[in-house]
Amino acid sequence: MTEQTAPAALWPAPFADAPVEATVAVPGSKSVTNRGLVLAALSADTGWLRRPLRSRDTLLMAAALRALGVHVEEGVGPDGTGEFWHIIPAGLHGPATVDVGNAGTVMRFLPPVAALADGPVRFDGDPRSYERPLHGVIDALRALGARVDDESRGRLPMTVHGGGSLAGGTVEIDASASSQFVSALLLSGPRFNQGVEVRHTGAALPSAPHIRMTVDMLRKAGAQVDAPEDGGEPDVWRVTPGALLGRDLVVEPDLSNAQPFLAAALITGGRVTVPDWPEQTTQPGDALRGIFTEMGGSCELDERGLTFTGSGRVRGLDVDLSDVGELTPGIAAVAALAESESVLRGVGHLRLHETDRLAALTKELNGLGGDVTETADGLRIRPRPLHGGVFRTYDDHRLATAGALLGLAVDGVQVENIATTGKTLPDFDRMWAAMLGQAGPGADGSQGGGTRVEESA
Ligand SMILES: O=C(O)C1=C[C@@H](OP(=O)(O)O)[C@@H](O)[C@H](O)C1
Numbered sequence: 001m002t003e004q005t006a007p008a009a010l011w012p013a014p015f016a017d018a019p020v021e022a023t024v025a026v027p028g029s030k031s032v033t034n035r036g037l038v039l040a041a042l043s044a045d046t047g048w049l050r051r052p053l054r055s056r057d058t059l060l061m062a063a064a065l066r067a068l069g070v071h072v073e074e075g076v077g078p079d080g081t082g083e084f085w086h087i088i089p090a091g092l093h094g095p096a097t098v099d100v101g102n103a104g105t106v107m108r109f110l111p112p113v114a115a116l117a118d119g120p121v122r123f124d125g126d127p128r129s130y131e132r133p134l135h136g137v138i139d140a141l142r143a144l145g146a147r148v149d150d151e152s153r154g155r156l157p158m159t160v161h162g163g164g165s166l167a168g169g170t171v172e173i174d175a176s177a178s179s180q181f182v183s184a185l186l187l188s189g190p191r192f193n194q195g196v197e198v199r200h201t202g203a204a205l206p207s208a209p210h211i212r213m214t215v216d217m218l219r220k221a222g223a224q225v226d227a228p229e230d231g232g233e234p235d236v237w238r239v240t241p242g243a244l245l246g247r248d249l250v251v252e253p254d255l256s257n258a259q260p261f262l263a264a265a266l267i268t269g270g271r272v273t274v275p276d277w278p279e280q281t282t283q284p285g286d287a288l289r290g291i292f293t294e295m296g297g298s299c300e301l302d303e304r305g306l307t308f309t310g311s312g313r314v315r316g317l318d319v320d321l322s323d324v325g326e327l328t329p330g331i332a333a334v335a336a337l338a339e340s341e342s343v344l345r346g347v348g349h350l351r352l353h354e355t356d357r358l359a360a361l362t363k364e365l366n367g368l369g370g371d372v373t374e375t376a377d378g379l380r381i382r383p384r385p386l387h388g389g390v391f392r393t394y395d396d397h398r399l400a401t402a403g404a405l406l407g408l409a410v411d412g413v414q415v416e417n418i419a420t421t422g423k424t425l426p427d428f429d430r431m432w433a434a435m436l437g438q439a440g441p442g443a444d445g446s447q448g449g450g451t452r453v454e455e456s457a
Pocket residue numbers: 030031104105177178179180183206207210211325326349
């Protein structure tokens with residue numbers, strides 16, 4: 001969390017004077033899109049991603065793969081099939097430069113890919129990317145046979161000197177700072193000469209569903225993977241060397257990005273339907289069904305999608321969010337509006353996310369009159385009547401959506417830099433206005449609310 005003197009552009013968060021009733025089509029998953037791009041780039045034949053997320057993080061991933069020589073073509077299918085990306089793998093080449101922005105998936109998933117390129121690949125990004133941990137990936141790559149120049153020791157910027165192939169083998173890493181260290185090594189593992197065996201040693205590993213997503217998508221691309229959840233050793237994954245197959249993959253909606261819309265139903269006592277909610281998924285956002293039900297309201301999953309109905313009351317909760325850390329900002333905002341105390345645990349590693357999320361949430365919620373304290377591994381939130389004011393966002397998309405949902409219940413909330421939602425959800429402000437039955441200019445100044453949202457029947 002970097003202290004800022006003057007706030008950037010302020011967005012008056014709309015206040016909801018009635019229960020929200022809407023159907024909100026949520027764009028594709030960031031995590032699935034970026035894994036899909038990497039796996040397709042490493043495949044032996046061409047692949048398709050249908051309804052991919054087009055946002056800053058995924059466009060950075062596509063641009064980086066293009067810089068390495070992969071063809072990523074964008075197009076729009078016939079009626080109803082939406083946008084697609086066609087990925088045509090090619091030899092991976094250096095010299096190349098990769099801009100990671102502040103995308104954890106780009107800064108962690110691509111260095112192992114770069115180690116397979118035939119020349120140097122320079123990695124750089126936003127100032128915050130210099131502070132986010134990368135040591136697990138860098139140390140592991142060295143142990144597996146790669147040459148890496150990391151002048152800041154374990155952080156960006158750095159150069160991976162691709163040698164055209166990588167020996168691979170067994171490696172021990174401490175991935176307690178980010179599950180993405182494990183995912184990164186597994187995703188490229190089939191292309192290492194000896195495959196890879198990743199052994200996590202250290203404190204508890206966060207975001208287990210995201211590692212399961214990696215394993216699941218690798219297997220669907222033809223890789224052989226041994227994972228702890230199949231009765232294997234805890235915290236050990238093995239990927240056998242072998243060719244990956246190009247896939248034709250329809251990307252699921254981003255269930256973590258569905259969070260603010262479902263929360264709108266919860267805190268206004270309304271009803272929101274998110275179409276195409278998968279019956280089975282590895283996305284951590286699926287846990288919202290249970291978490292928001294515990295906080296009040298109910299949900300139903302049927303052929304229309306997931307419908308969440310608020311009860312008009314919001315309860316606090318004591319919950320371990322280590323598996324679903326990226327849901328914490330939204331849950332904290334709802335908890336600040338609840339009728340009882342909440343304790344959010346198991347998310348100390350959020351101090352190393354887009355910003356120090358625990359410090360940022362504490363400061364901003366307290367700035368609106370809240371009573372939030374940081375604990376060693378999370379937040380304690382004692383609800384108090386909130387008032388309007390500026391809600392700063394520290395270039396963090398999930399802080400921005402958390403501010404928007406506070407504004408539904410608290411008059412006069414102004415969210416700084418709502419455009420930062422473009423990291424994973426570029427249309428957020430228009431979708432929000434359309435959900436509320438309002439149309440207005442988007443964060444990019446363009447007109448036309450409601451393009452992705454319809455009134456529910
Ligand atoms: O692999 C992924 O797609 C992600 C893993 C998680 O990272 P951490 O384990 O660093 O929290 C999550 O928070 C991030 O939003 C996406």
